[in-house]
Amino acid sequence: MTDGKTHDTAESARPVFAAERRQRILELVRANGAVSLRDLARAVGSSEVTVRRDVRMLEGEGLLDRHHGGATLPGELTREPTYSQKTQLSGTEKAAIADLAASLVEDGDAIAIGAGTTTQAFARRLVRHTELAVVTNSLLVAQALADCPRVEVVMTGGTLRGSIHALVGSPAEQALSGLRVRRAFISGNGLTAERGLSTPNLQVASVDRAMARAAEDVVVLADHTKIGVDTMVQTVPTEEITHLVTDDDAPRDVLDDLASRGVRLHVARG
Amino acid sequence: MTDGKTHDTAESARPVFAAERRQRILELVRANGAVSLRDLARAVGSSEVTVRRDVRMLEGEGLLDRHHGGATLPGELTREPTYSQKTQLSGTEKAAIADLAASLVEDGDAIAIGAGTTTQAFARRLVRHTELAVVTNSLLVAQALADCPRVEVVMTGGTLRGSIHALVGSPAEQALSGLRVRRAFISGNGLTAERGLSTPNLQVASVDRAMARAAEDVVVLADHTKIGVDTMVQTVPTEEITHLVTDDDAPRDVLDDLASRGVRLHVARG
DNA sequence: CGCTAATTGATCGGTTTAGATCGAACGTGA
DNA sequence: TCACGTTCGATCTAAACCGATCAATTAGCG
Numbered sequence: 001m002t003d004g005k006t007h008d009t010a011e012s013a014r015p016v017f018a019a020e021r022r023q024r025i026l027e028l029v030r031a032n033g034a035v036s037l038r039d040l041a042r043a044v045g046s047s048e049v050t051v052r053r054d055v056r057m058l059e060g061e062g063l064l065d066r067h068h069g070g071a072t073l074p075g076e077l078t079r080e081p082t083y084s085q086k087t088q089l090s091g092t093e094k095a096a097i098a099d100l101a102a103s104l105v106e107d108g109d110a111i112a113i114g115a116g117t118t119t120q121a122f123a124r125r126l127v128r129h130t131e132l133a134v135v136t137n138s139l140l141v142a143q144a145l146a147d148c149p150r151v152e153v154v155m156t157g158g159t160l161r162g163s164i165h166a167l168v169g170s171p172a173e174q175a176l177s178g179l180r181v182r183r184a185f186i187s188g189n190g191l192t193a194e195r196g197l198s199t200p201n202l203q204v205a206s207v208d209r210a211m212a213r214a215a216e217d218v219v220v221l222a223d224h225t226k227i228g229v230d231t232m233v234q235t236v237p238t239e240e241i242t243h244l245v246t247d248d249d250a251p252r253d254v255l256d257d258l259a260s261r262g263v264r265l266h267v268a269r270g
Numbered sequence: 271m272t273d274g275k276t277h278d279t280a281e282s283a284r285p286v287f288a289a290e291r292r293q294r295i296l297e298l299v300r301a302n303g304a305v306s307l308r309d310l311a312r313a314v315g316s317s318e319v320t321v322r323r324d325v326r327m328l329e330g331e332g333l334l335d336r337h338h339g340g341a342t343l344p345g346e347l348t349r350e351p352t353y354s355q356k357t358q359l360s361g362t363e364k365a366a367i368a369d370l371a372a373s374l375v376e377d378g379d380a381i382a383i384g385a386g387t388t389t390q391a392f393a394r395r396l397v398r399h400t401e402l403a404v405v406t407n408s409l410l411v412a413q414a415l416a417d418c419p420r421v422e423v424v425m426t427g428g429t430l431r432g433s434i435h436a437l438v439g440s441p442a443e444q445a446l447s448g449l450r451v452r453r454a455f456i457s458g459n460g461l462t463a464e465r466g467l468s469t470p471n472l473q474v475a476s477v478d479r480a481m482a483r484a485a486e487d488v489v490v491l492a493d494h495t496k497i498g499v500d501t502m503v504q505t506v507p508t509e510e511i512t513h514l515v516t517d518d519d520a521p522r523d524v525l526d527d528l529a530s531r532g533v534r535l536h537v538a539r540g
Numbered sequence: 541c542g543c544t545a546a547t548t549g550a551t552c553g554g555t556t557t558a559g560a561t562c563g564a565a566c567g568t569g570a
Numbered sequence: 571t572c573a574c575g576t577t578c579g580a581t582c583t584a585a586a587c588c589g590a591t592c593a594a595t596t597a598g599c600g
Binding site: 034067068069070072139142143145146147148149152153154155156157158159160162165167171172175 | 289426442
């Protein structure tokens with residue numbers, strides 16, 4: 001504020017105003033995308049120190065991004081930090097849940113496996129089983145069992161939902177409607193005693209419902225971050241859930257409530 | 271060092287910042303699925319040590335997976351023991367074929383893609399297309415296009431054949447019988463002028479046939495090791511093949527024979 | 541005319557980055 | 571299983587860059 005020009009008219013003298021220099025810096029960065037500090041200094045005819053100051057100021061206003069060695073347009077190289085957090089967030093807990101859930105599967109079973117990273121971890125534990133028949137709409141689950149010759153994997157058809165790597169839509173639901181399995185292993189984004197299992201997506205919910213209908217037992221795989229959480233669409237009501245596999249960080253009150261409604265609990269030690 | 275720049279116009283060598291380099295590494299891995307460290311270093315113009323550091327950092331953020339000799343997409347979607355096969359065996363030829371085949375696809379097309387490593391490479395080139403509708407029975411193809419929001423991927427159902435990571439059986443064939451696409455991109459294990467495309471497996475052949483029937487044009491993707499080779503089951507007769515994309519090591523006489531039977535040739539420069 | 545304030549330029553020390561080297565670990569093939 | 575080549579990790583070196591302090595020039599003002 002104080003470092004501005006003394007006169008707004010700027011007609012009296014002809015010094016190289018700081019604002020003008022900064023404008024040129026901005027233009028250069030915009031034109032080239034990325035300019036080194038040295039080139040910038042040469043282009044505007046000032047020292048690197050001055051340009052460094054200017055760039056720092058411009059960064060403060062959010063007009064460009066400062067990097068080691070130069071400046072770039074803002075947001076050009078934005079990294080997405082929230083990409084794989086899901087898989088590594090609670091990896092050990094997921095593994096413990098998956099191990100425990102695998103004990104609910106017997107050789108010769110016919111089971112269905114839904115989409116999700118937890119079910120993917122679960123599927124990896126099934127490679128030791130023999131004569132297994134698995135129905136799934138998850139590419140990740142299918143991939144995990146692909147190299148296992150003693151497990152027959154059947155995929156539903158459908159439209160690929162890239163964010164969760166699973167198939168949805170009426171083809172998937174129809175494929176499930178014609179099948180019957182002993183147990184369905186389903187994950188979700190939230191589980192409460194009142195509303196049961198839920199997920200934020202309509203299409204995913206439909207497929208999960210169809211999968212639950214095709215099974216005698218419904219086993220829910222949910223780590224503690226999902227217990228007591230409710231999301232938009234209900235997929236399986238509590239009454240239809242026969243088993244819940246979770247970890248020991250889950251809130252006790254919700255677990256007790258679920259147990260009182262007939263859900264058999266399996267708590268893995270994290 | 272301080273080279274006398276004849277003109278102080280900001281037209282100098284564009285700097286490559288660390289963040290930008292990492293972004294390019296990420297793009298390269300995303301585009302090719304698996305890239306060796308040496309290729310990565312050559313592509314970004316840095317030493318292998320530097321690239322190794324970058325890859326390690328990116329792995330720390332979960333943006334890619336590090337393997338011995340290179341990097342792959344995270345989630346080990348491409349868990350294969352023979353890492354070398356994909357990157358160096360006939361990687362360049364496959365890539366050239368895939369590039370050329372991708373030029374046969376236009377925005378807004380509806381296409382079908384069969385199973386195979388060549389078609390997988392082909393699918394990776396389609397991420398830039400928009401408004402694409404893709405039908406496939408290959409998990410690898412679906413996986414390659416999963417993160418592309420502008421491509422709608424529909425999978426046939428069916429039984430998973432682990433060795434080729436594709437779906438076979440009557441559900442797959444039935445799903446294809448109800449569809450109609452402009453072009454089908456099919457690979458195989460052998461292609462001769464007399465018998466056309468062939469594969470050693472009966473179930474795979476049935477699905478490939480169904481895929482060819484669902485398409486107006488049939489495009490065969492086959493590298494030179496498959497040209498002139500005949501395997502057990504015929505999938506598509508020569509008369510139904512409209513395009514062949516191969517590399518320039520393919521035997522000329524077979525190519526001429528195919529061309530005389532109405533197959534349009536596209537020979538990629540290895 | 542002299543003083544004050546402000547902006548620019550220069551120098552120094554610390555930090556970050558890129559490249560090179562060497563022992564160790566891994567994968568491959570016999 | 572063993573041997574060999576390749577790759578990885580760690581340490582080090584060199585160089586570039588950044589931040590801060592200080593000197594110098596210039597404009598403004600009493």
